[in-house]
Amino acid sequence: MSIRVLKPGLLTTVQDLGRFGYQKTGLVISGALDAVALRTANLLVGNAENAAGLECTLRGPTLRFEADALLALTRADLAATINGQPVPRGRPVAVRAGAVLAFGAAPAAGRAWLAVAGGVAVPLVLGSRATYLRAALGGLNGRALQAGDALPVGEWSALSRRLFAQIAPAEAAGWAAAPWRTAVAPTPQPGAEVVVRALPGPEYAQFTPESQRAFGEEIFTVTTEADRMGCRLSGPALRRDSDTELLSSAVTFGTVQVPAGGHPIVLLADCQTTGGYPRLAQVIAADVGRLAQALPGTRLRFQLVAMAEAQALYLAQQQRLRDLTRAVDLKSLC
């Protein structure tokens, strides 16, 4: 069973939830920029949450399914169609062999995730299928998809088979979606703000009161220097009281670091493991996935919160994913 790549899209990579345990040797985690989006898509098709799917950036790929498939799309509306008809997001979609999934000119910029029942079964590299482009490691030969690629698909779970049988798409139509859906966050409109909550970082207190105020109140704009490693922001310049050099220490997904020029960089899933710039803030675990929609031109606002609130928000988010797991299982038995 496989999926044929007819067109690769702008930047489509195989991602799971990341490669853990090697940061002490400098190897980055990688994985889906929005873990909740990938986990949701996986749950909708009966996969384990960590199964590998496709991360699509701005313009998704064109894929032909060589066998029957069960898929789900989450997050940004990239105008997906199957055999030319619009496909809903946030629900399981069963397709017959030969169906073609394509993406149109996106009405709103963003990133979307595609899960397929069985997962994208590229080989595990150091325990993960995530693509790390800079080291050409993991995913499909360590690179983004190319036209002509064949994506292997793994074994379906019993839940995936039940969901497909329940939707039972007619041969003539070639596909059908489940009549139920999970809530899909509204796609950010062009120009809309993305708000992320953050905790003060280890060097927060070294920044001037004016810079601390500006960080929490002003709007920052994502520049064109933005990729899976991080995005550089423009906006008010942020300054420290001191200019002492710092020793390199750990940085991670969501760290807001400020080089000498005063313009912050928000680190994302492919970020380096250590860095020497002052860490002004750390985006909370519940919100790092929102940064996946921070593409060039996006207006970004930071909101400082306390540790207790951050941890409560994270636990509530994890609880919602567990609730979804149960709900999908119940739906498959209806």
Place this chain on the structure above:
Amino acid sequence: MRNFALRAQPHRNFLRMADPTPLIRLYPLGDAAVVLELGHSIAPATHQLLQALARLLDQSPPPGLREYVPAFTTLTVYYDPWELSQNSEVPPYEQVASYLQGLLPAAQAATVDYVPGPLVEIPVCYGGELGPDLAAVAQHTQLSEAEVIQLHSVAEYLVYMVGFAPGFPYLGGLDARLATPRRAVPRPLVPAGAVGIAGLQTGIYSLPTPGGWQLIGRTPRRLFDAGRAQPSLLQAGDRLRFVPISAAEFHRLNA
């Protein structure tokens, strides 16, 4: 497996050990990581205490531990707040901070019997096409090229941390006489294995990347290889020595 909750206690953010050991601080890096910081000086004693803590975490990984990252004076521990919240009412951050604080006495005791890490020999072909900046370093340091090679390869270095890029070692122990500023214009692409000097640092590029270090040689050893069970050739705590080899030897080993 020890449980964080068993050790949960109101922890102090600051405590001072007997002099001359540094001020110890614990602070969050967001809501899923704790940083333990031992002052602000690069020193073998600090490094040994961090290594001892890392060994303790390896021997008995507490529940909820995702991974840890040692650096010059810090050990950052990433944890899963969900897992830690399942069996305890104590906030996840407090659990991990208390746990790390609880490990300190054992780590300090362990440094008494500190066993230096393994000595890794890195063959290097100095100068020529493989070390295009050797002449510039010799000129800057007012040494002969042979003296630069001699000073660089006689020293024993300590791998303080591995970071920045997969397998990239931060080394301590460069002879101060070899200190040379970075190139004014960085190279757009430095090959993996290039051995360089930047100020008082020396290092080995582990991946092809742009870079401004003065390149004095190249090793055929692969510092990072995802095909190996332990992909990184070097680990924090290892000792390292550069061994000069000929160009012919380089090409034979690099084949």
